[in-house]
Amino acid sequence: MRWRDGLGLCGSALRSQPLRSLLTLLGVAIGIAAVALLTAMGEGLRNRVLDSFAQFGTRVVTVRPGTLSSGGLGGMLASARPLTLADADALGRLPHAEAVVPIIQGNGDIRAGGRQRRVDILGTGSQLAAAWRVRMALGQFLPPSRDGRTPPYVVLGAKLSVELFAGASPVGQRVRVGGMSFRVIGVMESKGNLLGFDLDDIAYIPVDWAESLFNREGLVKVHVLFDERAPPEPFAESVRQLLVERHGREDFRMTSQDDLLGSLSRLLGLVTLGVAALGGISLVVGAVGILTIMTTTVGERTAEIGLLRAVGAAPRQVLVLFLAEATLLSLLGGALGLLLVAVLLGMLHWLVPGLPLSLSPPLVLLALLLSALVGMGAGLAPARRAAKLRPVEALRL
Secondary structure (H helix, E strand, O other): OOHHHHHHHHHHHHHHOHHHHHHHHHHHHHHHHHHHHHHHHHHHHHHHHHHHHHOOOOOEEEEEEOEEEOOOOOOEEEOOOOOOHHHHHHHHOOOOEEEEEEEEEEEEEEEEOOEEEEEEEEEEOOOHHHHOOOOEEEEOOOOOOEOOEOOOEEEEOHHHHHHHHOOOOOOOOEEEEOOEEEEEEEEEOOOOEEOOEEOOOEEEEEHHHHHHHHOOOOOOEEEEEEOOOOOHHHHHHHHHHHHHHHHOOOOEEEEEHHHHHHHHHHHHHHHHHHHHHHHHHHHHHHHHHHHHHHHHHHHHOHHHHHHHHHOOOOHHHHHHHHHHHHHHHHHHHHHHHHHHHHHHHHHHHHHOOOOOOOOOHHHHHHHHHHHHHHHHHHHHHHHHHHHOOOHHHHHHO
16 A cells, blocks of 8 residues: 555545544644643743843852751751851852852831832842943943942932932932932842842942941852853862861851752753653643544444455554554544644733743644654554454454
8 A cells, every 4th residue: 555545545535524533633732732821821930030140140159158057947057157258258269260159138217319129139249230241321330449348338229310300310319228328329220020130129338337237247158150260160179178268167158150050950850850741741631532432433344344454464464554543533533732822922922921931843743743652652542453353254243
């Protein structure tokens, strides 16, 4: 039997029961659409989160005070001494260190004129703008300290500036942050959200003033940005050795941005896989539909199978013929499902413009391959049953 004749037989078999074939196609299409759409949403979320983290640079080592000691529920946080501004200055003198960003976090009231807001306050250094790739909409970022003390300046996030000054330029104006008086030196461009943390609704003040404001003796953490010539692991080891020399022991924790992004990518990948598995339930329903229609088809076309065997068709040819029919049915359903996905993605982009969606070409090919495998798997048992029919017995039925 030539392959053209085989395809013709498959097509005529599907056209002979158009309603039944259409319902089976819809079952596969909905399954493929569910898997592809949910996977696109999962991948879009994964890319959005990774991009949010990557905007702060990937060549970063973060140091936090304290170590997780063994014992107890989840371990206990212990530290012999805090991270200090002197530690941060020493880290900045390491070879290949491009920028050092000390961080103290807190919240408090900020007042300008008759307006008042309670916002997050970030105490940091002058190199944060370079390390976090910050651009200024107005003015400039915090200046470096002079003689160990920084002038009382504040930089406002884009959203905070609008809410306090109603769109007017705040540069040069006085504001009170947590009861202390600061002069606005700049306004940052919009940076967006990071895992629900609004980076545009923050007041940035010098880290030494933040120590006084929050009555702290040390830093919450220190980000150390290194240049491209330095291998990550040796540079992280140099950071560890320096702090051990200064503290006398390893009473701090270190993480790299690459490690964080890798762990986050794996976690979000598992979430995407789980979401796609939920959509796969619909695909199982489509596979059951193909199994049902092919089983019914074998029973209805027993005489046709007997005639094929009588004119010389081998059992293998009958097996391939019915497998091809199931696979064609599934592939048509897969193509219909991808068309449905395209329509749904267009509607979602129109209705929810900010929804992260990422449908890649490999995912489209994988969906078609998956639909073909579903058809072959569901049609295998009925096809084997058809191939085992004896010609004489089949013609009697």
